[in-house]
Amino acid sequence: MSMTPxxxxxxxxxxxxxxxxxxxxxxxxxxxxxxxxxxxxxGESGCGKTTLARALLGLQPPSAGSIQIEGNExxxxxxxDLRRFRPQMQCVFQDPFSSLNPxxxxxxxxxxxxxxxxxxxxxxxxxxxxxxxxxxGLPADWGRRFPHExxxxxxxxxxxxxxxxxxxxxxxxxxxxxxxxxxVQAQIINLLYDLKSDLGVSYLFISxxxxxxxxxxxxxxxxxxxxxxxxxxAREVWCNPQHAFTRRMIDAIPVPDVTRxxxxxxxxEAD
Amino acid sequence: xxxxxxxxxxxxxRNWTMSLGLLLxxxxxxxxxxxxxxxxxxxxxxxxxxxxxxxxxDGAVLGxxxxxxxxxxxxxxxxxxxxxxxxxxxxxxxxxxxxIGAFAxxxxxxxxxxxxxxxxxxxxxxxxMLAIVVVAILGASIGNTIVALAVVSWPAIARLVRGEFMVxxxxxxxxxxxxxxxxDLRIMFVQILPNAxxxxxxxxxxxxxxxxxxxxxxxxxxxxxxxxxxxxTMIGMGRGNLRDAWYIITIPGLALLLTALALNLVGDGLNxxxxxxxxxxxxx
Numbered sequence: 394m395s396m397t398p399x400x401x402x403x404x405x406x407x408x409x410x411x412x413x414x415x416x417x418x419x420x421x422x423x424x425x426x427x428x429x430x431x432x433x434x435x436g437e438s439g440c441g442k443t444t445l446a447r448a449l450l451g452l453q454p455p456s457a458g459s460i461q462i463e464g465n466e467x468x469x470x471x472x473x474d475l476r477r478f479r480p481q482m483q484c485v486f487q488d489p490f491s492s493l494n495p496x497x498x499x500x501x502x503x504x505x506x507x508x509x510x511x512x513x514x515x516x517x518x519x520x521x522x523x524x525x526x527x528x529x530g531l532p533a534d535w536g537r538r539f540p541h542e543x544x545x546x547x548x549x550x551x552x553x554x555x556x557x558x559x560x561x562x563x564x565x566x567x568x569x570x571x572x573x574x575x576x577v578q579a580q581i582i583n584l585l586y587d588l589k590s591d592l593g594v595s596y597l598f599i600s601x602x603x604x605x606x607x608x609x610x611x612x613x614x615x616x617x618x619x620x621x622x623x624x625x626x627a628r629e630v631w632c633n634p635q636h637a638f639t640r641r642m643i644d645a646i647p648v649p650d651v652t653r654x655x656x657x658x659x660x661x662e663a664d
Numbered sequence: 665x666x667x668x669x670x671x672x673x674x675x676x677x678r679n680w681t682m683s684l685g686l687l688l689x690x691x692x693x694x695x696x697x698x699x700x701x702x703x704x705x706x707x708x709x710x711x712x713x714x715x716x717x718x719x720x721x722d723g724a725v726l727g728x729x730x731x732x733x734x735x736x737x738x739x740x741x742x743x744x745x746x747x748x749x750x751x752x753x754x755x756x757x758x759x760x761x762x763x764i765g766a767f768a769x770x771x772x773x774x775x776x777x778x779x780x781x782x783x784x785x786x787x788x789x790x791x792x793m794l795a796i797v798v799v800a801i802l803g804a805s806i807g808n809t810i811v812a813l814a815v816v817s818w819p820a821i822a823r824l825v826r827g828e829f830m831v832x833x834x835x836x837x838x839x840x841x842x843x844x845x846x847x848d849l850r851i852m853f854v855q856i857l858p859n860a861x862x863x864x865x866x867x868x869x870x871x872x873x874x875x876x877x878x879x880x881x882x883x884x885x886x887x888x889x890x891x892x893x894x895x896x897t898m899i900g901m902g903r904g905n906l907r908d909a910w911y912i913i914t915i916p917g918l919a920l921l922l923t924a925l926a927l928n929l930v931g932d933g934l935n936x937x938x939x940x941x942x943x944x945x946x947x948x
Binding site for chain 1: 835836837839840841843844845848850855858859
């Protein structure tokens, strides 16, 4: 393994002006993401994790600090210069309903990244779209449909296919399952897990749910008030939390209590 | 139950009004297309005695005006001008308004401030006065009438498009396109515009009606092209005979009324058709 990490973030700050003054959601974040690794970024809402994701994706210019992809500095690049690095880092959004253009067919949505970066001949693009649909578990003959014909979980599969068709090294998943039903959440997590070994992509997985990431993240970074307060292998953070915030997060996880008496039987009666 | 029946009736009613609008509009279009076939002579030619009431003189179904010109011919040729001016001016206004609105709404910041101040400058001047001034400066011709009406129509479109772009720009799929590295122009016109166009379509039909009415008003005041006959010209020329031969201004007036009504009905129908909430109800 090479010495330079795939993604290196150093002392990143983000601040912006809102109506009531300046806010400073990211305050000096540093971390490395190694090739093939899954790093989970966990924190409560408002801790700056989404702003951090937006900064990494070039949607929100950082006010200070450094973001390097394989040693190339991308913080502060303008959108045209950034375009060269786009295929290396893609993202999956939280809301599967607003993250797909309602007027585009599924095959267009998945092919678009290849069109934008003018990769491959048209025939090859089509082949890859079908291959990708198969990989994320969408029947290939659904390509002519529109996003509104799909459920939330299926839409998130479309989003994942769209993000991965450029074969990025890094996939930033910003709460990719928090808008989905619990049963569908597991399917999407399993899909992401399978795709990781298949495509050799590294994940930066942003979530507020420690139990969710504990199962499949290699490392966990706990974020609190704009800073990373604790990092370490998932199990270690889970079993031996060092920071007070991490302990609070773990304590807040509901645990089924088998010693409590069962509630009285409740019968649903027809009207 | 009653609610459903009521909704069904109302939907049918809406479709019915839109069909009526389309029917009237195609009638006007048909008149415009067949004008030179049915009336080979110029509508300015004298075809019979003056001031013949409709049905009074065989050669002129709708009668003749004070100079013995065929009113029916004027209505048919006038339909051409009305439709041409209405559609052409709004088409120009659309191109300009969509461009201005798209850039202002997409980029925001100082681009938005500058473009919207210019738009407001146009909006604060009374539309009809502005149209008269433009025609007075450029000279009276069909082309200049179209330009004048486009100049007064575009700000409304620009403001609407700006609003839509500001909202849609924040949607996750637009952010996703930025992450893909898509160019701004492609995001604006391939991704956002198709999602913003429904409101613009509805507004355009109403603006066409307004443009047709304004063209008539310009012609009525004598700011129209003197070489072509329009409904406004006919009303202007007939007003001297208002008391003894009121049909001269009533017939082109009715033509105007029906055309404007048709466009409004179509706009109303399109609004229901393109409204995503109503459409969703139909799909679900």
